[in-house]
Amino acid sequence: MLCIKYSGIQRIFEKPTFVYKLYEYHDIHFGSRLLNVSLCSLSTILSNWFNFLTKRLLVELSHPDNSIPVNRFVTPLHIVPEWYFLAYYAVLKVIPSKTGGLLVFYVINMSMKYQQR
Numbered sequence: 640m641l642c643i644k645y646s647g648i649q650r651i652f653e654k655p656t657f658v659y660k661l662y663e664y665h666d667i668h669f670g671s672r673l674l675n676v677s678l679c680s681l682s683t684i685l686s687n688w689f690n691f692l693t694k695r696l697l698v699e700l701s702h703p704d705n706s707i708p709v710n711r712f713v714t715p716l717h718i719v720p721e722w723y724f725l726a727y728y729a730v731l732k733v734i735p736s737k738t739g740g741l742l743v744f745y746v747i748n749m750s751m752k753y754q755q756r
Contacts (some may be wrong), residue, residue: 661665704717734740 704715707715730742730743730747734743
């Protein structure tokens with residue numbers, strides 16, 4: 640008897656079957672489920688739309704310089720460094736050797752350091 644009372648089986652014996660009224664189902668809430676499904680579907684639609692725009696349209700509308708094939712050994716003409724890098728950029732253009740350019744950078748920086756003292 641204790642097993643029947645505390646496990647919930649007692650409800651089966653108390654009510655006859657198929658006598659449930661409509662007002663007994665008022666505790667079932669579908670609003671949160673519908674909200675969840677609608678938000679998930681909306682986020683899926685928006686993310687697909689965003690992916691379409693970024694992958695298809697933005698590539699077509701981008702600058703034509705981005706479609707030029709890359710040459711690793713030549714700096715493109717449309718790339719201009721900031722004003723504070725112009726001196727170093729000019730040194731790199733003049734000196735063909737990488738180690739020579741680094742050596743010149745070191746000498747320039749050390750001479751500026753000794754001028755401050």
